[in-house]
Amino acid sequence: MITKTVAELLSQDVTLQDVTVKGWVRTFRANRFIALNDGSTLNNIQCVVDFENFEESELKRVTTGAAIQVNGDLVESQGKGQSIEIQVKELAILGDSDPETYPIQPKKHSFEFLRENAHLRTRTNTFSAVMRLRSSLSFAIHKYFTENGFYNMHTPIVTGSDAEGAGEMFRVSTLDPKNPPLNDKGDVNYSEDFFGKETNLTVSGQLEAETYAMSLGKVYTFGPTFRAENSNTSRHLAEFWMIEPEVAFMDLTGNMDLAEDFLKSVLNYVLEHNKEDLTFLEKRLLDEEKTKPQAERSEMSLIEKMRFVVDNNFKRVSYTEAIDILRNSKPNKKKKFKYIINEWGADLQSEHERFLVEKHFKCPVILFDYPANIKAFYMRLNEDGKTVRAMDILFPGIGEMVGGSQREERLDVLVEKMKALDISEEELWWYLDLRKYGTAVHSGFGLGFERLVMFATGMNNIRDVIPYPRTPQNAEF
Ligand code: 4AD
Ligand code: MG
Numbered sequence: 001m002i003t004k005t006v007a008e009l010l011s012q013d014v015t016l017q018d019v020t021v022k023g024w025v026r027t028f029r030a031n032r033f034i035a036l037n038d039g040s041t042l043n044n045i046q047c048v049v050d051f052e053n054f055e056e057s058e059l060k061r062v063t064t065g066a067a068i069q070v071n072g073d074l075v076e077s078q079g080k081g082q083s084i085e086i087q088v089k090e091l092a093i094l095g096d097s098d099p100e101t102y103p104i105q106p107k108k109h110s111f112e113f114l115r116e117n118a119h120l121r122t123r124t125n126t127f128s129a130v131m132r133l134r135s136s137l138s139f140a141i142h143k144y145f146t147e148n149g150f151y152n153m154h155t156p157i158v159t160g161s162d163a164e165g166a167g168e169m170f171r172v173s174t175l176d177p178k179n180p181p182l183n184d185k186g187d188v189n190y191s192e193d194f195f196g197k198e199t200n201l202t203v204s205g206q207l208e209a210e211t212y213a214m215s216l217g218k219v220y221t222f223g224p225t226f227r228a229e230n231s232n233t234s235r236h237l238a239e240f241w242m243i244e245p246e247v248a249f250m251d252l253t254g255n256m257d258l259a260e261d262f263l264k265s266v267l268n269y270v271l272e273h274n275k276e277d278l279t280f281l282e283k284r285l286l287d288e289e290k291t292k293p294q295a296e297r298s299e300m301s302l303i304e305k306m307r308f309v310v311d312n313n314f315k316r317v318s319y320t321e322a323i324d325i326l327r328n329s330k331p332n333k334k335k336k337f338k339y340i341i342n343e344w345g346a347d348l349q350s351e352h353e354r355f356l357v358e359k360h361f362k363c364p365v366i367l368f369d370y371p372a373n374i375k376a377f378y379m380r381l382n383e384d385g386k387t388v389r390a391m392d393i394l395f396p397g398i399g400e401m402v403g404g405s406q407r408e409e410r411l412d413v414l415v416e417k418m419k420a421l422d423i424s425e426e427e428l429w430w431y432l433d434l435r436k437y438g439t440a441v442h443s444g445f446g447l448g449f450e451r452l453v454m455f456a457t458g459m460n461n462i463r464d465v466i467p468y469p470r471t472p473q474n475a476e477f
Contacts, residue, residue, distance in 0.1 A: 001071060007040035009074060012084070016074040021045065021086065022094065024123060027106050028062045033079075034088075036070070039122070042129055042276050046077065046085040054091060064106055065097030065123070111464055118468055118477055126284055129277035130457045130465055133270060137453060140269035141222060141243055144262055150218040150245060155205030157224065160197055161427055164376055168229045169200035170238075201226035204446060205244050207378070207431055210407060213246035213442055214434050220245040222449075232472050234461045235350075235399060237450060239470040246444035252380075252389040252406040255443035256316060256366050259393055259402050263364075263447075264310045270456055271306055278303055278456075285458035298397070302458040305396065309455075314364040314393065317356075320344065322367055325360060326352050347374045350399045357394045364401075365394045377417050379405040391445070398455050404445020411435035 003020040004012075023038030023045075031051045035044035047070045051059055062068065071090040077083055103117045104124060114121040121127040142152065158172050174194040175181065183189040190198040205221035212219040225242045245258065270278065282302040289297045300308060317325075326332055326341045326348075339349045348367075357365050368391040372381060379388035393402035408414045414435055418425055425432060453465040463469040468477040 005040035006036065006038045006043065006045045009045055009086075010041060010043055010084070012074060015076065015084070018071065018089075019074050019086065020069060020071045021047075022067070022069045025062055025064055025066045025068060025097070027064060031059060034062060034068070034070070036068070037123075037128075039128055042125055042132075042280050046079075046082050047072070047088050048085055049088045049091065058091065058093065061093045061096055062091070063097050063099040063102070065099075065102040065104060066093060067095035067097075068093055111461065115463055115469070116476075122467075125280060127464075129280050130453070130459060131467070132277050133274050133281070133457050134453045134465060136270050136274050137266055137456060138222075138449070140266040140273075141262075141449075143269070144265050145218075145220045145245065148218070150220045151212070151216050153205075153209060153212050153216075153219045153221050155202070155208040155221045155223060155244075157202055158195070158199050159202040160195070160199050161207060161431075162200070162203065164203050168227055169203060170226050170228050172199045172201060203227055204242065206246065206444060206446065207428075209244055209246040209444060210442065211430065211434060213248045213444065214438065214440070217249075218245070218247045230472050234463075235451065235454075237462055237466065237469055237471060240462075240466070241449035243447045243449060244444060246442065248442045249440055250406075250443045251441050252368060252391060252443060255404055255406060255445060256314075256368070256391055259391075259404065259445050259447075260314050260366070263393070263401070263452075266452070267306050267456060268310045271303070271310065278306075281457050281459075288460075305458075306456060309364055309395075312363055314366050315361045316366045316368065317361075319348075319367055319370045319387065322348070322352075322356060325356065329355060329360070331355060345371050345373070353392075353394045353399045357396050357399075362396070364396070367392050367394065375405070377421050377423055378407050378414070380408045381413055381417070389443075393445075395451075395455055398451050400448075401451050401455070402445050402447045404443065406441065406443040409435060409439045409441055411439065 001018045001020055006021060006023060009019065009021060021036065021038065023036040026035040026037050026044050028034050032049060034047040034049065036047050037044045049059070069092040070086060070088045072086040072088040074084055075087050077085040104120050114124065114127065122131055145152065162169060175188065175192070181189040181192045203225055205223055209219055209221050221244045223241065224239055226239050228238060229236065247258065285302050323341060323344050331337050332341050337351050339351070341352065369382060369387045370390040372386055372388045375388050375390045379390050381388055389406035391404050392400050395401040408417065411432065414432065415425065450462050450465050454462060457465060459465050463471065
């Protein structure tokens, strides 16, 4: 007797005697056909029982959601819809599932309902396909960097610095919230806290990654990051995973080349290795699009969109050029944008990014050389004195996928910038040390992992591409 997964059995081209398979019942039809799924593949294996040979009480327990084990012979299927099936000889109920209360019925459920049942939603085709793709993308990312000479680095999750200078962080503290120690001024005295200072969950591993790039050369982090911004959108999470490569002696052009090659490579990996799930998700998206008005439907299918990104160059456009395009665009002139672009220096909103990517260029766009005052302190100042060597990569349907930059490697320029922004030199003494001892040109970027998973699955809400989403007012499970 050999135990096999459903995926193994379905890829078998010979028939087998006495195989065992375990999984969860999707449906049980005509007291005879069990559709069994074990998560190893999108497909179910059909298990055929001759009900005359089994106790009626036993067969009654074969309900949707029940965990069962079957043993039997793998044979060519008599029926349509599958090429092989299991002729069941033994059947064991491992775990019952009350059909009256089991939430995942064999019918279409809304994504809202499935979010409320996120602990069971991977028992559906859509969510099992999404999560298999997520896993595959994660593997492809590690594979890409490993094969290209990068070292994986684990940056701290609890941090005393605010890398993005955004000040939207989650505090980490063991002080008694009812009765915290106070200092002379009446403020909370964090020197009595666990770490002896104010600490938060990290918003980015970049600053620490920079220290390792300046010794190991090429490194990357792939870890959870946390942002307490109260933006309840379909593209923001309070806890998300970020991939951050950082490379010594690489300038912004090298950074763009790396990001583009990397994105193409990981998307190509899943196009080659996850065909079954992608084809299913493509069809799902197509069905969903049919419910929308024609004008809002996408011109390309899911796989076409991914192929398009893999096969075409990203368009590289400076912020200044982008502002000119936006200023002269129809929605700007007709005041269709919520935020009208009047002058150079304006921060781009997602409506502007989407216009550039989806309407104007119709391909991924790398915007670079942004105004210094709308970007983080660590970005390298250009010779013009007003722009920095920043880049954002914008994707159709997603908006900002990647944010990165060449870093300011000149000590005097960096210190001046920190002073102007009131960023403590004392706190970032180690970051400044990098500019004192063997400083060099270096660059890196951050990719929001869930945004990549959204693009590669065609899911429209970021809450549906992470197992247990953390968003304002929601930390269930
Ligand atoms: O543009 P961001 O803020 O860049 C950084 O954090 C840099 N330190 C990265 C670097 O240069 N090493 O974030 C990077 C990416 C964004 O482009 C976006 O894809 C994603 O992270 N991201 C989010 N994803 C989900 N939910 C949120 N709240 C996100 N905020 C940013
Ligand atoms: Mg950004």
